[in-house]
Amino acid sequence: xxxxxxxxxPFNAIAEPKRRELLELLSMQELSVNEIVARLGWTQPMVSxxxxxxxxxxxxxxxxxxxxxxxxxxxxxxxxxxxxxxPFERYWNERFDRLDxxxxxxxxxxxx
Amino acid sequence: xxxxxxxxxPFNAIAEPKRRELLELLSMQELSVNEIVARLGWTQPMVSxxxxxxxxxxxxxxxxxxxxxxxxxxxxxxxxxxxxxxPFERYWNERFDRLDxxxxxxxxxxxx
DNA sequence: TTATTATATTCCTATATTGGAATATGTCAA
DNA sequence: TTGACATATTCCAATATAGGAATATAATAA
Numbered sequence: 001x002x003x004x005x006x007x008x009x010p011f012n013a014i015a016e017p018k019r020r021e022l023l024e025l026l027s028m029q030e031l032s033v034n035e036i037v038a039r040l041g042w043t044q045p046m047v048s049x050x051x052x053x054x055x056x057x058x059x060x061x062x063x064x065x066x067x068x069x070x071x072x073x074x075x076x077x078x079x080x081x082x083x084x085x086x087p088f089e090r091y092w093n094e095r096f097d098r099l100d101x102x103x104x105x106x107x108x109x110x111x112x
Numbered sequence: 113x114x115x116x117x118x119x120x121x122p123f124n125a126i127a128e129p130k131r132r133e134l135l136e137l138l139s140m141q142e143l144s145v146n147e148i149v150a151r152l153g154w155t156q157p158m159v160s161x162x163x164x165x166x167x168x169x170x171x172x173x174x175x176x177x178x179x180x181x182x183x184x185x186x187x188x189x190x191x192x193x194x195x196x197x198x199p200f201e202r203y204w205n206e207r208f209d210r211l212d213x214x215x216x217x218x219x220x221x222x223x224x
Numbered sequence: 225t226t227a228t229t230a231t232a233t234t235c236c237t238a239t240a241t242t243g244g245a246a247t248a249t250g251t252c253a254a
Numbered sequence: 255t256t257g258a259c260a261t262a263t264t265c266c267a268a269t270a271t272a273g274g275a276a277t278a279t280a281a282t283a284a
Contacts (some may be wrong), residue, residue, distance in 0.1 A: 001113065002269035003241040004127065012127045015116065016272085020123075020196060027200065029237055046273065048232055067230045067281045075203030082201055084132060085194045088139065091187030114239035115271040145261055160241065160262055179251045179260045221235085 007056040010077050014059075018042070019050050026060060027073035036071070115120035119168040122189050126171075130154070131162050138172060149182070 006012045014020050025031065025039065036047050051071055054060040058077045063070045090096040115116050118124045126132050128179065137151065143172045163183055166172040170189045202208040 001242050001244085001267070003118075003271080004129075005270065006115070006272095008217075011129075011132075015124045015127045017123075018272090027203070034229095043274075044231070045233080045275085049272080052232080069231065075199075075200040078200045079195055079204050081193070082197045085190055085197060088185075088187040088190045089194055091139070092191050113237070113272050113274085115241080117240065130242095154243075155269095156261070157245085157263080161242085165263080181261065 006053050010057055010059060010081055013053055013057045014078075014081065016050070016053075018046075019059075022047075022050055023059060023073050023075075023078075024056060026071055027075060030063070030070045030072040032068045032070050034068075056104055113169075118165050122169055122171060122193055125165055125169045126190075126193065128162070128165075130158075131166055131171075133189075134162055134166060135171060135185050135187075138183055140185060141182040142175070142182045144180045144182050146180075 004012050006016065007085070014023070021040065022036070025036065031039070033044065034045055036042075036051075037044050040047070051060060051062075055062060055071075059074055060071045061074050063072075116124050118128065125137070133152065134148070137148065143151070145156065145159055145163070148154075148163075149156050152159070163172060163174075167174060167183075171184050172183045173188055175184075
């Protein structure tokens with residue numbers, strides 16, 4: 001009876017804008033925590049905590065090397081979101097306008 | 113210092129699976145609250161509350177007629193989500209494999 | 225071993241949440 | 255006006271959250 005945890009699935013994880021920013025950054029390149037801190041200007045614990053959430057839902061993967069940990073985006077985990085939202089594209093993309101017209105005509109023909 | 117409200121933006125609004133289900137249902141057709149209750153089998157207050165969240169972020173629109181209220185999905189508000197997630201498609205869609213190869217070659221050529 | 229560096233975790237507070245039950249509001253009909 | 259119907263809102267509980275500060279853990283170097 002509470003909001004679903006952010007660590008439960010990608011939809012909840014990416015609701016936080018900072019985590020979306022992290023995913024964008026780490027899709028270009030693998031970075032260590034301190035490099036992320038330097039680039040984004042957040043506090044180190046803040047970076048670690050958001051990375052922790054993303055790791056739990058599999059949206060980033062971790063590689064350890066000495067005392068450093070390198071993270072990178074695991075984009076495949078975003079597919080469920082894409083798959084859910086993509087079918088709605090037709091509603092704002094004019095590319096589907098002609099198809100809509102055709103479907104309308106078919107409907108009319110069926111009624112006759 | 114708390115999680116962003118569900119009514120703040122589409123990303124937070126659709127993190128809840130029941131609201132995604134509502135959006136799918138109401139994209140096919142306009143429905144009254146009671147019709148939604150009948151189709152989904154949820155309690156009436158639950159339906160009204162979720163519709164309230166979706167309405168606040170503009171994801172559904174409302175039409176009043178007598179004592180009934182008809183809702184339908186306003187898909188354009190999903191565009192920010194699509195726009196954010198679509199660039200990641202390349203990471204799981206094999207259609208981009210050849211493009212990746214070409215980019216790799218260009219990188220190599222640049223180094224020379 | 226001790227100090228230093230890199231990262232993660234804990235403790236705290238303020239704030240929202242979801243769902244259920246009960247109730248309120250609004251609209252129409254008799 | 256009164257009753258019935260359609261929908262929204264309030265009150266409650268349990269639970270998580272994000273961020274800040276402080277601290278813990280782990281790995282390396284001196």
